[in-house]
Amino acid sequence: MAAEPGREPATAEQVEAAWQDTKLAQVLYHDWESGSYDEKWSISFDQRCTDYARDRFTAVAGVPPRPYGRSLEIGAGTGFFTLNLMLAGLIEHGTVTDISAGMVEVALANAGRLGLDVEGQVVDAERLPFPDDSFDLVVGHAVIHHLPDVASAFAEIARVLRPGGRVVICGEPTRVGHRVARRLSSLTWSATRALTRLRPLRSWARPEAELDESSRAAALEAVVDLHTFDPDELAATVRAAGLVGVRTHTDELTAAWFGWPVRTVEAALTEERLGFRWRMFAYRSWLTLDRVDRRLSAVVPPGWYYNVSVTAFTHR
Ligand SMILES: C[S@@+](CC[C@H](N)C(=O)[O-])C[C@H]1O[C@@H](n2cnc3c(N)ncnc32)[C@H](O)[C@@H]1O
Numbered sequence: 001m002a003a004e005p006g007r008e009p010a011t012a013e014q015v016e017a018a019w020q021d022t023k024l025a026q027v028l029y030h031d032w033e034s035g036s037y038d039e040k041w042s043i044s045f046d047q048r049c050t051d052y053a054r055d056r057f058t059a060v061a062g063v064p065p066r067p068y069g070r071s072l073e074i075g076a077g078t079g080f081f082t083l084n085l086m087l088a089g090l091i092e093h094g095t096v097t098d099i100s101a102g103m104v105e106v107a108l109a110n111a112g113r114l115g116l117d118v119e120g121q122v123v124d125a126e127r128l129p130f131p132d133d134s135f136d137l138v139v140g141h142a143v144i145h146h147l148p149d150v151a152s153a154f155a156e157i158a159r160v161l162r163p164g165g166r167v168v169i170c171g172e173p174t175r176v177g178h179r180v181a182r183r184l185s186s187l188t189w190s191a192t193r194a195l196t197r198l199r200p201l202r203s204w205a206r207p208e209a210e211l212d213e214s215s216r217a218a219a220l221e222a223v224v225d226l227h228t229f230d231p232d233e234l235a236a237t238v239r240a241a242g243l244v245g246v247r248t249h250t251d252e253l254t255a256a257w258f259g260w261p262v263r264t265v266e267a268a269l270t271e272e273r274l275g276f277r278w279r280m281f282a283y284r285s286w287l288t289l290d291r292v293d294r295r296l297s298a299v300v301p302p303g304w305y306y307n308v309s310v311t312a313f314t315h316r
Helices: 012-020 022-034 047-061 080-087 101-114 150-160 175-195 199-204 208-224 231-240 254-268 271-296
Strands: 068-073 091-098 118-122 135-141 161-173 244-251 307-313
Touching (some): 012 208, 047 080, 047 244, 047 307, 080 091, 080 118, 091 101, 135 150, 175 254, 254 271
16 A cells, blocks of 8 residues: 655545545555655754754653663654654664655665664554564654554553553644644635735745645645544543553643744745745744743643643553
8 A cells, every 4th residue: 555655646546545544545645745744844853853852752751861772653754753862862772663664764764864773664553563562662753643543552552662661752733722723824824825816926926736736635634634632631541551650741832823824834935935034033933932832831721732742651
């Protein structure tokens, strides 16, 4: 069922078939996305993303006394989380897995460029092909909302962790946060499209052919995004898998209200019109809002934030 990594968008027939088969949808969508994924999400392996990955990890799991030896990542994509956590000195040896062969290929290429000790494998997170007690740490970032059976994935994670091993899953959409972000993105899309229909701004719009391609991908996005989470319900799912010491953490409130419209503007306009100054403006503004959000956490309910992270460990 593998599609060509990062090359062709899915055809209308494939999209049709994928409506009935969510795993096929994941493979088609993410294989296609793999070639441009790092650019689309501004993923890099430098101080900016290393700080982001380390902060998300330690906000929920704390700073470990020493690096984790053997780490497994599920739904690793192009390696954003594992490779940046390795650069941050939190992981010694990483195994990156994903259901998309295209993603694993890009993740290994990124690891190779960085000179990191990483293995890669195509793996469905609901059926991990590893013996019991194989890893000290299992991580995931923005992945479990794609899994039809989240409970099975946590049972598998618990099985492959050694006694006392830890799981850290970050960057999952909350129910409320996701609803607000979607609404803001769709308003931004309508406003940007209306503005770029005005004669003086027409050359700012991304060409129709590229937009057609993104809307076909967007059709599949509706099939691959399966869940949003309430932090307490997520914690209960993790506990039901037999894991202990469960803790959740949420982040990004105003930062998400800003970040999702920014990404929408970037999708609607041509690359050349935006450029470096726009990216610096977007990044600096996001950092400021993220700081504000941390202060607001004293008064805002956790479930209103956009991202939820969860951690727990095995006790056998
Ligand atoms: C939103 S991307 C996140 C990628 C990466 N973790 C990151 O944060 O950049 C979700 C990833 O989950 C993968 N995925 C979806 N369903 C999966 C499954 N059942 N098992 C393993 N990976 C899966 C996709 O192929 C995709 O690479």
